[in-house]
Amino acid sequence: MLKTIPEIVASIKEELTVVSAEKAVAECQQNQGVIIDVREPAEFAQKSANNAINIPRGLLEMQVLQKFPDASKPIYLHCATGARASFAAEQLKRVGYEQVSIIACQLDDVCQACD
Template identity: 40%
Template structure:
């Protein structure tokens, strides 16, 4: 039997740290951290927070260790609606990152919050 994507996301979410866009902005302003947009490059080019680094979900475990070698770095992940960010955060936890947070908000909300 196939598991629905929504069921899988809800299952994964239980083990992840999730916050809203305002909390993420406050954390990034007061501490050291990095904002990662796991959408595809064409989506990122259309609309993205100025401070976000684009690493597509399918490449996150290959590219992030080169950009962020410290596994304890505070990492905030977002996508368009949250699903890809959940999967990316789960994968980063699996490879050893210890401080990964998913921003639960539509990309438009994140952009508005971070670009204000």
């Protein structure tokens, strides 16, 4: 039986850490974490959170491995709705990153928390 995207996202979120934008920003300041926006570059150019790094989901594993070779680096992922960030977090965990969190809120909330 096929699963819908919301069903898959819900099951991913059960296995990963999900945080609010405010918590992600506070933790990043404490633990030298990084907030990664996994949307496409055109989306990022239209509206993005301060201090977020844009690495599109399709390039994530390759670029994160190059930019952040430490498996213990705290990584906080977001997108517009949480779906792409959930899939991206699942992949980074598979690659071996130990501290991957999904920021579970709308883009506006992430932008506001990062200001």
